[in-house]
Amino acid sequence: NAGVTQTPKFRILKIGQSMTLQCAQDMNHNYMYWYRQDPGMGLKLIYYSVGAGITDKGEVPNGYNVSRSTTEDFPLRLELAAPSQTSVYFCASSYGLEETQYFGPGTRLLVL
Amino acid sequence: GESVGLHLPTLSVQEGDNSIINCAYSNSASDYFIWYKQESGKGPQFIIDIRSNMDKRQGQRVTVLLNKTVKHLSLQIAATQPGDSAVYFCAESGTGSARQLTFGSGTQLTVLP
Numbered sequence: 412n413a414g415v416t417q418t419p420k421f422r423i424l425k426i427g428q429s430m431t432l433q434c435a436q437d438m439n440h441n442y443m444y445w446y447r448q449d450p451g452m453g454l455k456l457i458y459y460s461v462g463a464g465i466t467d468k469g470e471v472p473n474g475y476n477v478s479r480s481t482t483e484d485f486p487l488r489l490e491l492a493a494p495s496q497t498s499v500y501f502c503a504s505s506y507g508l509e510e511t512q513y514f515g516p517g518t519r520l521l522v523l
Numbered sequence: 524g525e526s527v528g529l530h531l532p533t534l535s536v537q538e539g540d541n542s543i544i545n546c547a548y549s550n551s552a553s554d555y556f557i558w559y560k561q562e563s564g565k566g567p568q569f570i571i572d573i574r575s576n577m578d579k580r581q582g583q584r585v586t587v588l589l590n591k592t593v594k595h596l597s598l599q600i601a602a603t604q605p606g607d608s609a610v611y612f613c614a615e616s617g618t619g620s621a622r623q624l625t626f627g628s629g630t631q632l633t634v635l636p
Contacts, residue, residue: 415566453612453626454567469623501566511557512624514566 412437415515417502423521424492432487432518434502442505443485444469444512445477447498454501460485461507492522535633542600544630546613549594555616557624558587558598562609570598570611600632608634 418433436443441462446454446469456469460479474496476488485504489496499519503512536542548556554575559567573580573587573596580587586599596613610629617623 451628453614453628454624455626456623459623503566511569511572513569514559516566517564 414438415502415504415513417500417515417518419518420516421519421521423523424489425523426492426494428492429488429490430492430520432489432500432502432520434485434487434515435483436485436502436504436513437483438504438506438513439482440504440513441482441507442512443479444503444505445475445485445487446501446503447471447496448501448517449498457487457500489520494522496520497522532628533631533633535635536603537635538603538605540603542598542603542607542632544598544600544611544613544632546596546598546627547594548596548613548615550615550617550625551594553615553617556587556589556596557614557616558585558596559612559614559626560607560609561612561629567612603632603634605634605636608632 415436444459445457448454455471457475458477460466463479463482466477466479479485499517501517502515505512557572558570560570561567571582571585571587573589584601588597610631612626612629614624614626
């Protein structure tokens with residue numbers, strides 16, 4: 412299986428533009444997560460989902476929205492891009508109680 | 524607030540030597556700890572984990588030690604290889620339905636030839 416996949420790999424946005432970062436997993440994991448990683452820093456949790464139809468805020472949710480209509484997909488939406496959202500975004504998934512999270516390759520976003 | 528931190532931001536070791544990467548945590552309620560490896564331009568990759576009811580856990584060339592008394596976690600890599608060069612993150616998981624992970628800022632391991 413492919414594991415966790417993310418698209419696009421890289422994107423440049425102008426301030427105020429919107430976009431959706433795609434994330435999919437084929438491991439039938441219940442839990443999915445979105446993180447952002449700023450240069451030289453660890454990962455910060457933006458949003459997470461414990462199953463289809465259920466989402467909740469993480470540590471840094473402002474400026475983002477998510478949805479979870481299926482088990483496989485967990486898109487992250489940026490409505491009004493700001494320079495502060497320049498970062499690398501990682502999607503992850505886990506079966507649940509095992510806690511081990513498997514990460515996608517990341518999406519590098521530059522907001523100018 | 525609670526945090527997970529690393530003692531050293533960078534570590535350089537000779538190829539073939541053993542590496543030790545340290546991590547301090549402050550949340551005494553954390554009961555699950557994970558080490559991730561992140562190579563340049565890639566997502567974090569799971570290395571090894573340990574639960575709070577254990578002091579030591581071994582994998583292939585890696586060992587994680589947990590000292591709950593001083594809230595300290597370490598990752599030992601035996602016979603370090605060039606492919607081990609990466610940023611290593613420790614993460615803790617506390618209570619909560621989503622078992623949210625809190626990540627440290629990472630240690631850059633460089634393996635010298």
